[in-house]
Amino acid sequence: MSSVELEPVRQSFRRFVRIDCQVVREHDFKLIGDLALDLSTKGMLVRARTRVLTGEELLVAFRPPRCNRWIDAQATVARVVHGRRPGDTGLAFGIEFHGMDRVYEELIFDRLRGMVGPDAMRPPRPLVPRSLHAA
Numbered sequence: 001m002s003s004v005e006l007e008p009v010r011q012s013f014r015r016f017v018r019i020d021c022q023v024v025r026e027h028d029f030k031l032i033g034d035l036a037l038d039l040s041t042k043g044m045l046v047r048a049r050t051r052v053l054t055g056e057e058l059l060v061a062f063r064p065p066r067c068n069r070w071i072d073a074q075a076t077v078a079r080v081v082h083g084r085r086p087g088d089t090g091l092a093f094g095i096e097f098h099g100m101d102r103v104y105e106e107l108i109f110d111r112l113r114g115m116v117g118p119d120a121m122r123p124p125r126p127l128v129p130r131s132l133h134a135a
Contacts, residue, residue, distance in 0.1 A: 014040040015112040021046065021062035023075075023095070029059075036062060037092060039112060041105040043078065048091040052077050058095060064111040071104050073097045 016038055023033035023046050033046035044062070058075045075095040082091060 013112070014038045014045075015065075017044075017065055017112075019062060019065060021060060023058055023060050025052075026057040026059055026074075032058075033093065037089060039064070039108065041097075041108045041112075043075065043094060043096040045081070045092055045094050047089065048080075048093050051091070052080060052093050054078065054080060060095065060097070064108050067107065067111050069107065071100075071108070073100050073104070 017036055019036045019039070021034060021036045021044070022031060024031050030050070032050050032052055033048055035047040037045040037047055039045075039062075044060075054077050056077045058077065060073045060075050061070055063070055075097050077093050078096040079094040080091075081093065
């Protein structure tokens with residue numbers, strides 16, 4: 001038998017953006033992020049102004065690209081990017097929206113259509129040959 005490595009399947013598509021936003025912690029209303037780096041209908045990657053923890057509850061306000069309408073959403077920190085990998089833009093965190101109205105999801109989808117994906121903006125990863133035999 002051979003093992004097959006599968007790429008994770010994304011539930012929504014992400015697009016490269018640079019949009020102003022306001023991300024505050026729900027428990028103390030401290031501003032923890034102010035620039036979205038990528039956006040999808042399910043969440044966004046945000047440049048961090050301070051350290052955050054996975055699982056923190058957030059309030060988010062932003063305008064999708066090419067749109068004057070503000071969207072307010074509740075979200076949770078899903079992951080923290082420490083900025084150590086090539087292509088990382090520094091300390092950032094990924095958030096997952098929850099309870100977002102379907103109308104807002106459709107608006108975000110419509111505004112992201114035709115934009116460049118975030119992987120197109122990253123430098124290519126160096127190719128590292130895999131060993132044929134496990135160590």
